[in-house]
Amino acid sequence: MNKSLMEETLLSGTNASFIEAVYEEYLHNPNSVALVWREYFDKLARQPDPVAAKSSVNRVAIVPVTKSSGLEIQAALPEVMPIDSNDSKQVAVLQLINMYRSLGLNQANLDPLGLKQQLTIPELNPAHFGFADADMDKVFNTGSLVGPDHASLREILQILRKTYCGSIGAEYMYISSVEQKRWIQARLEGQRSNPDFSIEAKHHILERLTAAEGLENYLHTRYVGQKRFSGEGNESLIPLLDSLIHRAGKAGIQQIVMGMAHRARLNVLVNTLGKMPADLFREFEEKQPQYLPSGDVKYHQGFSSAIKTSEGIVRLALAFNPSHLEIVNPVVEGSVRARQHLLNDKLGDRVLPVLIHGDAAFAGQGVVMETLNLSQTRGYGTGGTVHIIINNQIGFTTSDPRDSRSTLYCTDVVKMIEAPIFHVNGDDPEAVVMVTELAFDFRMRFHKDVVIDMVCFRRLGHNEQDEPMVTQPKMYRIINQHTGTRKCYADKLIAEGIIQSEDADNLIKSYRDAMDEGVNPNKAVCYDYKSPYSINWEPFLKPFKWNKRIRAGVAIQTLKQLAIRLTDVPEGFKLHSRVEKIIADRSLMGKGELPLDWGMAENLAYATLLKEGYPVRLSGQDSGRGTFFHRHAVLHDQVAADQNERIYVPLRHLYPEQPDFVVIDSMLSEEAVLGFEYGYATTQPNELIIWEAQFGDFANGAQVVIDQFIASGEAKWGRVCGLVMMLPHGYEGQGPEHSSARLERFLQLCADYNIQVCIPSTPAQMYHLLRRQMIRPIRKPLIIMSPKSMLRHKGSVSSLDELAHGYFYPVISETDSLDPRTIRRIIVCSGKIYYELLAYRKEQRIKDMAIIRLEQLYPFPHEEFQAEIDRFRKAKEVIWCQEEPGNQGAWHRIQHYLLRHMRSDQELGYALRASAASPAVGYMARHKFTQNELIVAAFRDKI
Numbered sequence: 001m002n003k004s005l006m007e008e009t010l011l012s013g014t015n016a017s018f019i020e021a022v023y024e025e026y027l028h029n030p031n032s033v034a035l036v037w038r039e040y041f042d043k044l045a046r047q048p049d050p051v052a053a054k055s056s057v058n059r060v061a062i063v064p065v066t067k068s069s070g071l072e073i074q075a076a077l078p079e080v081m082p083i084d085s086n087d088s089k090q091v092a093v094l095q096l097i098n099m100y101r102s103l104g105l106n107q108a109n110l111d112p113l114g115l116k117q118q119l120t121i122p123e124l125n126p127a128h129f130g131f132a133d134a135d136m137d138k139v140f141n142t143g144s145l146v147g148p149d150h151a152s153l154r155e156i157l158q159i160l161r162k163t164y165c166g167s168i169g170a171e172y173m174y175i176s177s178v179e180q181k182r183w184i185q186a187r188l189e190g191q192r193s194n195p196d197f198s199i200e201a202k203h204h205i206l207e208r209l210t211a212a213e214g215l216e217n218y219l220h221t222r223y224v225g226q227k228r229f230s231g232e233g234n235e236s237l238i239p240l241l242d243s244l245i246h247r248a249g250k251a252g253i254q255q256i257v258m259g260m261a262h263r264a265r266l267n268v269l270v271n272t273l274g275k276m277p278a279d280l281f282r283e284f285e286e287k288q289p290q291y292l293p294s295g296d297v298k299y300h301q302g303f304s305s306a307i308k309t310s311e312g313i314v315r316l317a318l319a320f321n322p323s324h325l326e327i328v329n330p331v332v333e334g335s336v337r338a339r340q341h342l343l344n345d346k347l348g349d350r351v352l353p354v355l356i357h358g359d360a361a362f363a364g365q366g367v368v369m370e371t372l373n374l375s376q377t378r379g380y381g382t383g384g385t386v387h388i389i390i391n392n393q394i395g396f397t398t399s400d401p402r403d404s405r406s407t408l409y410c411t412d413v414v415k416m417i418e419a420p421i422f423h424v425n426g427d428d429p430e431a432v433v434m435v436t437e438l439a440f441d442f443r444m445r446f447h448k449d450v451v452i453d454m455v456c457f458r459r460l461g462h463n464e465q466d467e468p469m470v471t472q473p474k475m476y477r478i479i480n481q482h483t484g485t486r487k488c489y490a491d492k493l494i495a496e497g498i499i500q501s502e503d504a505d506n507l508i509k510s511y512r513d514a515m516d517e518g519v520n521p522n523k524a525v526c527y528d529y530k531s532p533y534s535i536n537w538e539p540f541l542k543p544f545k546w547n548k549r550i551r552a553g554v555a556i557q558t559l560k561q562l563a564i565r566l567t568d569v570p571e572g573f574k575l576h577s578r579v580e581k582i583i584a585d586r587s588l589m590g591k592g593e594l595p596l597d598w599g600m601a602e603n604l605a606y607a608t609l610l611k612e613g614y615p616v617r618l619s620g621q622d623s624g625r626g627t628f629f630h631r632h633a634v635l636h637d638q639v640a641a642d643q644n645e646r647i648y649v650p651l652r653h654l655y656p657e658q659p660d661f662v663v664i665d666s667m668l669s670e671e672a673v674l675g676f677e678y679g680y681a682t683t684q685p686n687e688l689i690i691w692e693a694q695f696g697d698f699a700n701g702a703q704v705v706i707d708q709f710i711a712s713g714e715a716k717w718g719r720v721c722g723l724v725m726m727l728p729h730g731y732e733g734q735g736p737e738h739s740s741a742r743l744e745r746f747l748q749l750c751a752d753y754n755i756q757v758c759i760p761s762t763p764a765q766m767y768h769l770l771r772r773q774m775i776r777p778i779r780k781p782l783i784i785m786s787p788k789s790m791l792r793h794k795g796s797v798s799s800l801d802e803l804a805h806g807y808f809y810p811v812i813s814e815t816d817s818l819d820p821r822t823i824r825r826i827i828v829c830s831g832k833i834y835y836e837l838l839a840y841r842k843e844q845r846i847k848d849m850a851i852i853r854l855e856q857l858y859p860f861p862h863e864e865f866q867a868e869i870d871r872f873r874k875a876k877e878v879i880w881c882q883e884e885p886g887n888q889g890a891w892h893r894i895q896h897y898l899l900r901h902m903r904s905d906q907e908l909g910y911a912l913r914a915s916a917a918s919p920a921v922g923y924m925a926r927h928k929f930t931q932n933e934l935i936v937a938a939f940r941d942k943i
Helices: 003-008 015-028 035-046 085-107 153-164 178-190 199-222 237-250 265-271 277-284 325-342 359-364 366-374 412-417 429-446 473-481 485-495 501-517 556-566 577-590 598-611 671-681 696-710 713-717 743-748 763-775 800-805 833-844 862-871 891-901 924-938
Strands: 139-141 150-152 168-171 255-260 303-309 312-318 351-358 386-391 421-425 450-455 616-620 661-665 688-692 724-728 756-758 782-786 825-829 849-854 856-858 877-885 907-913
Touching (some): 015 085, 085 139, 085 153, 150 153, 153 168, 153 178, 168 429, 178 429, 199 265, 199 429, 199 485, 199 501, 237 255, 237 265, 237 303, 237 312, 237 351, 237 386, 237 429, 237 450, 255 265, 255 325, 265 312, 325 351, 325 359, 325 366, 325 671, 325 696, 351 359, 359 386, 366 671, 386 429, 429 450, 485 501, 556 577, 556 598, 556 800, 577 598, 598 616, 598 763, 616 671, 671 688, 688 763, 696 724, 696 743, 743 756, 825 833, 833 849, 833 877, 877 924, 907 924
Parallel strands (some): 255 351, 421 450, 616 661, 616 688, 688 724, 724 782, 825 877, 877 907
Antiparallel strands (some): 139 150, 168 421, 303 312
16 A cells, blocks of 8 residues: 555545544444445445455545544545455454454463463454455554554554463453543553563562462461462462552552452462461461450451552451352442542542452352442442452362353453453463553543453362362373462573572572561551541440440420421422322321321431431332332432433431431342442441341342351451341231241341341331431341331321330330239230231230230340230230241240240240241232131130
8 A cells, every 4th residue: 555545545544543443333333333334334344355356436535533532523424435455455454453452362372371272263364354475564554553553464463463462361342432442452552561660670579479479388388288278379469469559559549448269368468468477377276366256267367457658558458258259249349338438439539449259250159240230330339349360260170161151251241341351371470460550540540340360270279188180180280390470480580680590599588587487578568557547446346235225216306307308398399199198298297297107207217317427328129219118218300301310318408518318229139239238337337227128038139148247247257237137027918929038047147146136016116226226336237127018007106206205125015904913825926917916806805915026036135025024923824926937937036035034834835827838828818817817826715
């Protein structure tokens, strides 16, 4: 192509980048480009012999478009575009460039073991586009390829192969944003994916690799055969994290919260976070202090520290994690969101989440996808997460991709959120560090997730007692011959003349000497640093009697004033007719002219807490309105003037400069969302954090979070948490999946005063329960079996006076005027069954049976329950009544408590449904029959 033609053709000069961008859009979606461009590209695709096809070119004036301008500047469209061979070849060059950008990683040198055969990609062969050897030295416009505007085909191929087929493989061309793609191209193509570090930086990388390998070798020889889930084979993780932390410090990041599973965790604890080796050794030798009820193994432990960088100190926190691998992901994100909220860090410029994954778990566990789906949502976004895959090419004993996943790469799931992926050979630590800098900078520039897939290997078995040769003989024959990443890199520096062999040996000796002394040689760790933003947990760690009565009431005048604000709707804001009636009724409730229902009492609880300085965060799948049309914390204008929905949240307009009230209608996830809220609550004790299930039984979709974190986190790790779970519960004939919140499962988890399980039966009880959760100096998870039909039960209402002067009562005594001396039976129950028992007793005119409500099932209110037993001294019978089948509900978990307080002359019985595999029946007629049957059984003549 001669100079004059390059200046005159449609595809030449400054127009090439524009045409290339249009062509990218055409390949992605032909209908997204103008018709004339689509017809033009269609003609190119139909050319039978692009080299031979020749015709004249009709020129057209086009607005010049610079390389950096992308699609923002629109060019005039040509009227007629005949094709000649030069145009065809120029388009083919642009196609070839994009093919390398999209598929070049398939021929990259990513596997340090060389196990995977590189794929043959025809689109990376110039011949695929009609080029011959004679074309190799022809000069073409390079389009958006970073470098010279014009280059020979040979030079273009050299640039592309160096950039996309070396130790780094990039995936990003699926991203919709042209700006983001051009940014990545500028970084990768600008330096041909070739790291260029100073001698000092290379020395530091080697020192970090020596620390990574040195710790593993030391532990392997000192504690032979003990489980530690070695990081051998992925030593480049340590310089990766070191680079990330120091670059984050330069960018103004103040805090980094990390989550990871057990692989290489001990190495990260010591060499990255700065845990003292002597403390780790005591854990191996079982000499560490044992001050927790249960504790946990050393490779599940969390840690906090601070690292000094050139631009300031960065606080690090490694989250505690069970063996459930990826479940820590949403927990970390929740903790980060809480820290960002505290710092008013709305973009994520000061707090950074970092998640370290295994390749098998990242591809295999559903919570990964759920957490990724949270990343760009309003209620859960954290400004982008840096994901690091320790890709040791094996999961336990599964290494064949045909068994481990259905995608080409373990990282393919992140394409759903258009996060770029940078694959890198773990045996090239300089490339690893380069990619780390690139990934972090992308996150800070675009506030999106980004993935580093560090391809490496696992030198030992799944744990140190495992023999991997049994199932992976080929892989481990290669691994056993591998000299190690540190040795490979040291040899490279020796060959470059940067170090002598004795320098590498001295680093090894120096690290081993530090281990012998039990000290950490990382001089960047600040052991005595106290952040000004640290949360003071001390008030919640002091001994406090859990059943000490806390006055949670608020003056009636204050309640009335808040009620006015809650029912004040902006002028011109049109409510739905049903909501309008609810707000009107709430106005009357606030004046004391109507009894308060559940929705009003709950909103008043939030309003009073906000007034007292406590922020509130409420999330769930229908939390703004409420699944049962009762909350209406978010109001919607029915005749908004524009296409954008107009909403009003009264709880955000109580008074100037009030704390935040956040209510979120979450995505349809239980596991990730509940994990997120747990992480948030363990970070911020001075904020009321509530997760509400759409129906209580849906919580079992998050059972791992409940079992491993909420119920046992304090006993294992000392993690104090005040999270509230609202689980709608009650039998109304809605079938097996909408009746039971599985109360029995929560009661089975109760021990060591770890959680609270409550079933409030009045609006006032809910009001005081929510307020008590914040006002008393205790932070324990609160499980509320919340109401459904009881929300509108005419008997389940409260007065303003009860809110102003009452308490939360763990036990509510008999409310009718029955003579205690005539009572022969005490019926004990919880929840809505109380109102049905009360109605039946009234209908049958029964006067000798008292009904008491157990509003708190755990911790069991021994003193209050004993007072009721003592009150009815003539009662010889105690019956526990529940709606659930006998093998479910509270019966089997509390009967020993009931017996503990009963007199020797009393007999304990029960009224409940027969034991069943399903929580409830699906036939309304059968539901009504069994419901009536158990109510009648509670009042039967004899137990």
